[in-house]
Amino acid sequence: MNCIFWNCRGTGSKALPGLVRQIQKRYNIDMLALFETKASGEKARQRSTNMGFMNAEIVDAVGYKGGIWVLWNEGVFKIQVIEKFEQGKQWPWIIGGDFNAILYAHERRSTAQGPSTTDRDFGNWFENMELIDLGCNGPFYTWKRQGCESQIDRVLANNQSMNAFPDATIKHLPWFKFDHRPILYQTKNEEPQLSGDRPFRMIAPWILHEDFARVVKESWILNADWTILRTFVIFSLSVFVM
Structure with missing residues (x-):
């Protein structure tokens, strides 16, 4: 099971549905949780249907603040939305998103x-x-914003969840035109899916982009199952295609 938690800072961008579908395909996403959607009512429901998922549960924004979308596909698992229940520590908990706070x-x-x-x-x-x-x-x-960086987006779990999914991993994905990174939660470590076996080609406009040096630097500190090729494919899609 692969899940993404992402503070998308609004869902009004015309590029967002295409970007979400690219991420869904590349990382084989089963569930997507979007925060700060800043959408409500029929407009939110119409936008959510363009994201490439079969099911959606929506919490409307209040004015232009807040909003949560939980999108998922049938088959891999079942999601049941519980409006109100007595919280018990015997249940496996996975809590992810933008907490707007730090622990350390x-x-x-x-x-x-x-x-x-x-x-x-x-x-x-x-x-x-x-x-x-x-x-x-x-x-x-x-x-990140104006000289400040922090780890305010994270995934938390309890002991029951750790026992249920002992091989679960968290990956911080590249920036996709937003100031929050998507957070990828995987119950099993999987390689991102690339379409076809294409040779690597250096694209000249990359080096002119202000984020090029950062992308190169970050690609060396990513986990071993990432490569320069994957990083630049995502960089090119997010900067030059969308």
Whole structure:
């Protein structure tokens, strides 16, 4: 089972459905959770049908704030939306998304003076619920803006979930024109799917793009199952195609 948790910062972009379908195909995604969709009502439902998934559960935004879409396909597993229930620690929990808070000071890096501070309420909730941070493969920071980077997007689980999915992994995917990275959760480690066996070709406009040096640097610190080729295919799709 492969799931992505992503703060997409709005769903109004015409490029978003095509980008989601590319990601779905490349990483064989079974479930996609989008946060900060900033859409509600019939408009949200119409947009969600263009994402390439069979089923959708939507929480409407309030004005232009918030909004959650959970999209999935039948066959691999079943999702049942429970409106209200008594939370019990005996259930396997997987909680992912943009928490807008950090657990440790090193999870934020900024050009501003002064040390980074953690969110005490978030830390207390994390400890009281006896959750486990699943860590990540790939670049550490998941959000960036104006000289600040932080790891505010993450996936948490409890012991029951760890026992149910002992081989689960987390990958921070490349930036896709948004300031949050998509977070890929996999119960089994799988290679991204590339179409055909095509030779690598250097495209001259790559080196003129402001993010080119960062993409090259990050490709060396990604997990072993990534390659330069995959990184540049995704880079080219997100920058020059969409």
